[in-house]
Amino acid sequence: MDGQNKNLIFATVLSFFVILTWFFLFPPEELPQDIDNTIELTSDINNSGLLPPVVNTISNDSQTVAGLSNSKGAPAPRVEISTPNLSGSISLLGGRIDQLELKNYYETLEKKKNVALLSPTDSSNAYYALFGWTPGSTNLNYDQVPGPTTLWGIERGSSIGPNSPVILKWENNQGLVFRRKISVDENFMFSIEQSVENKSSKNFDLQPYGIIARHGEPDVIGFFILHEGVVSMTDGELDEVDYDDMPDFKFLPREAANTNISKVSENGWIGFTDKYWMTALIPTPGTPFTSVAKYVPSAEVYQTETRLKLVNVAPGNTKTISTKLFAGAKEWATIKNYENEGINGFLDSIDWGMFFFLTKPIFAVLYWLNSFIGNMGFSIIALTFLIKALLLPLAYKSYVSMAKMKNLQPEMEKIKAKTGDDKKKLQVEMMALYKKEKVNPAAGCLPILLQIPIFFSLYKVIFVTIELRHEAWVGWIKDLSAPDPSSILNLFGLLPWGTPEVGTIFALVSIGVLPILLGISMWLQQKLNPAPTDATQAMIFAWMPWVFMFMLGSFASGLVVYWIANNVMTFGQQYAIMRSQGYTPDLFGNIKSSLKRKKSEKK
Numbered sequence: 102m103d104g105q106n107k108n109l110i111f112a113t114v115l116s117f118f119v120i121l122t123w124f125f126l127f128p129p130e131e132l133p134q135d136i137d138n139t140i141e142l143t144s145d146i147n148n149s150g151l152l153p154p155v156v157n158t159i160s161n162d163s164q165t166v167a168g169l170s171n172s173k174g175a176p177a178p179r180v181e182i183s184t185p186n187l188s189g190s191i192s193l194l195g196g197r198i199d200q201l202e203l204k205n206y207y208e209t210l211e212k213k214k215n216v217a218l219l220s221p222t223d224s225s226n227a228y229y230a231l232f233g234w235t236p237g238s239t240n241l242n243y244d245q246v247p248g249p250t251t252l253w254g255i256e257r258g259s260s261i262g263p264n265s266p267v268i269l270k271w272e273n274n275q276g277l278v279f280r281r282k283i284s285v286d287e288n289f290m291f292s293i294e295q296s297v298e299n300k301s302s303k304n305f306d307l308q309p310y311g312i313i314a315r316h317g318e319p320d321v322i323g324f325f326i327l328h329e330g331v332v333s334m335t336d337g338e339l340d341e342v343d344y345d346d347m348p349d350f351k352f353l354p355r356e357a358a359n360t361n362i363s364k365v366s367e368n369g370w371i372g373f374t375d376k377y378w379m380t381a382l383i384p385t386p387g388t389p390f391t392s393v394a395k396y397v398p399s400a401e402v403y404q405t406e407t408r409l410k411l412v413n414v415a416p417g418n419t420k421t422i423s424t425k426l427f428a429g430a431k432e433w434a435t436i437k438n439y440e441n442e443g444i445n446g447f448l449d450s451i452d453w454g455m456f457f458f459l460t461k462p463i464f465a466v467l468y469w470l471n472s473f474i475g476n477m478g479f480s481i482i483a484l485t486f487l488i489k490a491l492l493l494p495l496a497y498k499s500y501v502s503m504a505k506m507k508n509l510q511p512e513m514e515k516i517k518a519k520t521g522d523d524k525k526k527l528q529v530e531m532m533a534l535y536k537k538e539k540v541n542p543a544a545g546c547l548p549i550l551l552q553i554p555i556f557f558s559l560y561k562v563i564f565v566t567i568e569l570r571h572e573a574w575v576g577w578i579k580d581l582s583a584p585d586p587s588s589i590l591n592l593f594g595l596l597p598w599g600t601p602e603v604g605t606i607f608a609l610v611s612i613g614v615l616p617i618l619l620g621i622s623m624w625l626q627q628k629l630n631p632a633p634t635d636a637t638q639a640m641i642f643a644w645m646p647w648v649f650m651f652m653l654g655s656f657a658s659g660l661v662v663y664w665i666a667n668n669v670m671t672f673g674q675q676y677a678i679m680r681s682q683g684y685t686p687d688l689f690g691n692i693k694s695s696l697k698r699k700k701s702e703k704k
Contacts, residue, residue: 152356153235153310153406177252180267181260185287186429191261192221195249196269196281198291199229201428203378210571210579218378218428227316230380230426232281232293237306237411245273246307247281256280263287276301277414289429290439296421299414308411309422311382313372315403318344322376326561327452331394331405332379333371334446335363341452347396347403358395358404365390368445371405372427377567379450382407383425386443430567433468452565459558464566471568477581478574481659484559485666489674492551496671500678509534556664563659574662578615581659585613612654615661620650622668629675629686 177194182201189201201219208214219228234246247253251271258267266284273279282294295309321329321344331342342361350359363369365384371392372381384390384407393406412420427439431451440447453460466487471480489496512534520527563569569582577587588611623646653661676686 153233153312153408180255180258180283182285183260183262184285185263186289187285188215189219191267191283193253193255193269195231195233195251196247196253196283197221197229197231197249198283198426198428199227203430206377206430206567207571216378218380222316225317226319227314228319228380229314230291230382230428231312231314232295232424233310233312234279234295234297235308235310235408237308238304240303241275241305241307245275245277247271247279253281261285266292275303275305277305288432288435289427291426291428293424293426294421295424296419297412297414298419299416302416304416305414306411307414307420309409309424311384311407311424311426313380313382313405313426315373317401318403319373319375324564326454327376327565329375330373331371331403332374332381332450333363333369333392333394333405334449335365335369335392336367337446339446339449342394344403347394348398350394350396352398356395357399358397360393360395363392365392370427370444370447371407373403373405374431374450374452376565377431377570378429379427379431381427381450383427383444384409385423385425386445432567433464452561454558454561454565456554456558456561459554460561463555463558464562464568467562468568476574477569477572477659478578478662481581481662482666485663485670488555489667489670493674495551496674497678500675501682552667556660559663560656560660563657563663569657569659572659574658578658581662582657584655585615585658585661587613589613589617610651612651615658615665616650616654619653619661619665619668620646622665622672623649626668626672626675629672629679 177192179190179192179200182189182191182198184204186204187201188204189198191198191200199219199221202215202217204215206216208216219230221227221229231249233248233251236242236246253269253271256268256270258265261267261283263286266282269281269283271279276299278298278300280296280298282292282296284292284294286292293311297305297307299305319329323329328341328343330344331340331347333340340363348359350361352358353360366389368386369390369392370381370383371394372379382405389410391406391408393404393408395404395406396402397404407424409422409424412422414420425444429435433448433451436448436450448461449457463484467477467480467484470483470487471477474480474483513531516530516534517527520530563582570580572581573579574581578585590611627642627646653664679686
């Protein structure tokens with residue numbers, strides 16, 4: 102077996118083995134679920150033992166709301182939300198932020214329907230944010246603090262937008278006046294300022310909270326490299342919990358839910374993340390709070406909470422608590438700006454994966470390139486060029502070694518003839534030859550081993566970052582995050598029928614133009630070297646480009662663009678370097694030899 106072929110097979114098998122076994126050797130850490138500890142944490146924050154409401158008790162907007170109208174069944178009034186990026190409204194019943202669409206993002210390429218992020222309680226799969234107070238004094242009960250069923254009035258403002266906040270007001274029968282100021286920036290960050298004014302002669306203790314709730318299990322992609330579910334930052338430590346793992350939390354009777362509780366000393370946030378969208382509750386940095394993730398089995402509700410410390414409101418005083426709510430798209434630049442403004446670890450809400458030390462800088466460079474080029478497809482090609490330039494020293498050593506190995510072929514054949522079946526002697530004399538000529542037969546493995554994690558990292562970047570979603574390249578490639586839509590089965594649109602549906606058996610062979618170009622580029626790169634003399638090896642190598650062509654046919658177009666560009670650049674590098682070392686690859690001669698071998702095998 103040719104030494105370089107051995108190296109290639111060994112490197113490929115070893116690299117894929119490492120990637121596949123990584124998940125088993127280094128599984129995600131299990132979340133601590135000590136029931137005694139969680140109860141102690143809750144008691145520290147809420148001395149009264151009262152908790153924020155379980156959201157399955159929240160009334161629907163369509164119910165009768167007293168005092169709104171003479172007619173029964175009047176819906177709760179709403180306040181409009183309008184920004185350059187968001188549209189929607191809040192319900193004055195509970196003051197819930199529960200209707201939100203993303204203006205600049207669409208469900209499909211046709212751009213007929215905006216992405217809906219939040220939805221009211223009377224809709225299927227309700228998803229909303231709710232804020233309120235828990236009574237901490239024995240002389241207060243839940244009816245005397247604002248909660249899910251509180252009907253707020255508007256004290257100031259008519260709609261919510263940048264530089265246009267709304268202030269809600271509600272009074273109880275104990276002399277407490279509650280206000281809630283809701284504002285939003287030009288992107289996706291809401292500011293919630295809750296205040297309570299004490300006009301009575303008594304002292305009151307109250308605990309502010311924030312809730313994000315999702316009714317029913319969300320529709321998730323369910324791909325193993327993507328996290329969808331709870332995401333939280335606790336004093337610099339990132340935690341991720343999938344939706345289907347939340348029912349495994351310990352059931353706490355006083356919470357009426359399967360619950361996981363963490364105590365945040367200084368900085369943190371918690372919410373839900375999808376592939377491209379996220380909601381997160383963010384208390385003011387430096388504020389201690391309790392971070393809660395829970396699953397309510399009786400109503401199939403997924404809930405995250407922030408519970409802040411009790412505040413004492415003396416007679417004649419006013420106390421104000423500020424919290425932020427992120428609700429929008431996980432845009433890299435936007436998230437990064439929020440992190441720079443003080444939200445610790447917010448950029449980690451994007452699922453960079455276990456190769457974060459590669460995915461983060463790779464995307465940062467890709468984003469920077471695109472700021473000049475303005476086309477993500479060509480930016481990927483430019484990124485490929487930079488990666489190849491960075492790895493050029495290793496590639497140079499590899500191809501120099503490969504060229505020397507080719508030049509040593511006559512000497513190696515003489516040694517083989519001389520040693521016969523004595524494998525030990527063959528190995529000793531081969532090693533002596535390598536040492537004499539200063540050739541490292543393993544040098545060819547290095548570029549291959551490095552390409553595997555880089556390829557996987559770029560795949561992760563293209564898969565999870567919203568910047569490639571619905572981004573066009575050239576011609577028929579309208580979405581670099583999706584597979585090539587063309588198909589060989591209809592001659593790439595020349596025949597009058599569509600392509601097979603995704604998931605059908607015909608879709609497996611319905612490859613497009615880009616996967617075919619990938620197969621051709623791999624085949625040409627392979628032909629820089631003569632085919633292995635062993636028939637089995639020759640067959641494996643002959644089939645490899647076409648197997649990869651079908652394997653990657655369903656991958657994102659952006660990834661296939663990278664691989665094609667990488668193959669073309671590798672071809673040029675290998676040809677030039679090997680030629681500079683006195684070995685000129687016989688591309689056309691190798692192709693002819695391969696065709697002759699196939700003809701002879703058929704005979």
